[in-house]
């Protein structure tokens with residue numbers, strides 16, 4: 001009888017901003033169980049010699065550190081599923097690379113060690129990562145295969161997970177535990193400075209296919225996630241294959257190419273202070289002009305309730321402006337109680353993140369009461385010239401359908417404020433112009449202002465004159 005490999009699919013993934021005052025609680029996490037997990041793997045092909053068994057996949061809207069008991073609860077469930085449904089030839093882990101748990105600053109390494117203890121030394125562990133993941137030696141030591149996204153804004157989730165599966169299948173079929181090489185660069189960047197359709201990242205990512213060749217099965221360049229205060233933060237290159245020397249050489253070359261252009265990484269949008277961005281937007285034709293409230297970018301871990309841009313819009317007397325959105329469940333409830341058409345005094349925002357903002361006093365007229373899966377209960381109110389979306393859940397408006405489900409058309413406005421960093425692919429075409437505001441919040445795009453204590457130094461650009469020669473750690 002021919003051999004049939006058994007591969008579990010699981011993982012706990014998140015992007016954790018350690019500068020956030022708001023930890024991830026149980027109610028912030030979302031679990032996919034059993035067949036639901038396959039929603040995330042649309043390109044996973046059935047193979048005659050492989051049985052994929054989806055078990056459990058857990059994530060959360062990007063935010064702060066995970067509370068230890070929340071992580072442990074989900075980890076225990078994942079390990080129990082692995083234990084109860086084994087034995088396993090492989091595990092396909094759907095990770096991010098920037099999970100920080102109170103008590104486990106390198107939570108991927110902790111998770112991988114726990115999985116290894118269940119599945120044993122012979123099983124192969126393959127992980128897909130976000131390119132905003134931070135990779136430590138312990139992470140690569142705990143894995144046999146790591147492959148990361150190659151686009152930012154992200155457009156290749158399905159391809160990346162399928163590639164991790166294909167690499168795992170190849171290793172099983174060939175009976176090879178891949179060699180890996182890791183180069184950690186002393187370089188940390190906001191993701192907005194490394195958009196893969198903007199130079200120099202575009203040319204660097206174009207090198208990946210030509211880095212793959214004889215002996216080198218795969219290569220990844222990870223920009224890293226900068227809003228975490230831990231030693232593994234930074235860019236990295238990971239290669240893997242069946243020739244350790246070739247993998248090391250390829251990793252060193254890609255890392256050297258990245259280091260050589262370190263001074264060229266720049267924001268892909270025009271940046272400015274909040275007041276500058278509002279002034280530019282008010283003078284701009286055509287419209288709409290999108291302003292990213294980047295300090296409170298929810299897709300990067302921002303809290304989502306810092307009202308500083310709203311306060312400045314009102315001070316400028318901005319009109320025809322859509323502000324999407326501000327998280328404030330009590331304000332939503334007050335609007336629901338008042339009803340459509342009512343005018344009421346509210347104190348909005350500054351409750352979940354009181355460090356970077358304070359509640360803002362407004363007088364709001366309730367235009368509509370809504371509900372959507374990603375917003376929870378929501379309300380749309382008018383505050384002077386600003387149409388303000390209040391939500392009960394932390395969320396970000398990343399695509400046109402997010403506006404549409406609430407009955408909003410962003411193209412009808414002069415200015416649209418979103419709690420994002422770079423604009424995602426769907427919004428870019430409708431933005432006549434896109435500005436990135438250095439606004440208040442735990443995701444300050446000016447990383448020289450962050451108070452790092454655990455970051456390894458020297459690191460560029462915080463130590464701008466540092467010298468560095470690439471060196472690789474190799475697992476043969």
Ligand SMILES: [Zn+2]
Pocket residue numbers: 130131132154
């Ligand atoms: Zn990312």
